[in-house]
Amino acid sequence: MEHYLTNYPGSQYGADKSAVANKMAENNAILCLLNGQDDGNNSVGNQVSGQPLYQNEIQVEGHSWYMNQDYTHRDAAFEEILHFVHDNGIGIDGANTLPGAAPAYQAEIRAAQQNALSNNLWGIGQDSWIQELTQENSLSQEYFASVVDSYYGLWGAWTESATHGMWGMYVGKTRADMQTDDPMGYALMNNKFFHPYLTYNAQISASLNGNFSLKFDTSKPYTHHSRYLKDVTLLGTNNNTVTVNEMDNKITGNSGTNTVIFSGTSTEYTVNTANDVTTVTDNTANRDGVNTLTKIEKLQFTDTTINL
Known part of the structure; x- marks a missing residue:
């Protein structure tokens, strides 16, 4: 609601x-x-x-x-x-x-x-x-x-x-x-009353043990729906990963070791950390957007993984 x-x-x-x-x-x-x-x-x-x-x-x-x-x-x-x-x-x-x-x-x-x-x-x-x-x-x-x-x-x-x-x-x-x-x-859905994406913060079940993708992936049926999320919080203690989509995502980790996955090489992004919040900006338009990360331990790019 x-x-x-x-x-x-x-x-x-x-x-x-x-x-x-x-x-x-x-x-x-x-x-x-x-x-x-x-x-x-x-x-x-x-x-x-x-x-x-x-x-x-x-x-x-x-x-x-x-x-x-x-x-x-x-x-x-x-x-x-x-x-x-x-x-x-x-x-x-x-x-x-x-x-x-x-x-x-x-x-x-x-x-x-x-x-x-x-x-x-x-x-x-x-x-x-x-x-x-x-x-x-x-x-x-x-x-x-x-x-x-x-x-x-x-x-x-x-x-x-x-x-x-x-x-x-x-x-x-x-x-x-x-x-x-x-x-x-x-x-009826085009700039009338309802947002084009899901505005709420999705609380990801503590039972998740693996990857939660915000990016549409034909091999993952749930991404037909999750592709419209942009704000998620991982619950529980499992070491999970989150794959970003093209929107400006806000991702909060749980008490485990959490990794956020991006589409490009590390040199194609700008990473800044201040007050325990990391901002990862994709310098390629219309791909991974600007991501605000809290309680995230690792950033995974196609060429390397960075520990925060």
Whole structure:
């Protein structure tokens, strides 16, 4: 939720999200964090009102569910928290809805949803579900969840379709797919409200023992998603490595011996250390960016490894 409600300076609807956050409070928005999974067996889940999010729908960066992109435990947190913000803050048009703070943005979401449904870009093969959503006035929310999930790489590792996301019902599996196959959906994410990267500090699970890559790597399915992170903190005591991406990364190590991995030779970077913080600047544009490192013991370049 922090990510969704972090201001996005210069964007059309998200430069100041306080109105959306305040509207959520006015609408008495409730996010329910529940044990187990959404299978009807949690008695508490049947008693509380609000947006549910179940334990088995949450992937923690660095945990095996995340690293293996286990769709049995699909990361539904982005979807469910989006519903929470969309329903209670941005607002939905039509019947059975609460007043929202961004009706103009919702109008764009609705137009894109109607276009996607009319042109068989979304809801593919889900006729009975679409009828149910129509009765609930939930079409725009579910469509937008497909858009946001694909935009942040949550379906890139799904192996059951090479081209479609959200269990095969949406044509945009990745950002590139969205730009080509659902340009109206892609436009909803382009400098409108949501950041192009993930703004929160990802707390990397203490169970990680090895490499966590922020750089897209086809051999590592989770990097479809982790490529949009830029701020991470390693937890625990294991000696881990982090591979940077093209953004300006902020990386904090754990109590073990931690190494940050770069794409070029050591002579292509400028390294400065002050007050226990090391800044590594890639002098090659659009490659490794400017990286701020804390509690990192080693820098690994393609030609050498430097001890800090």
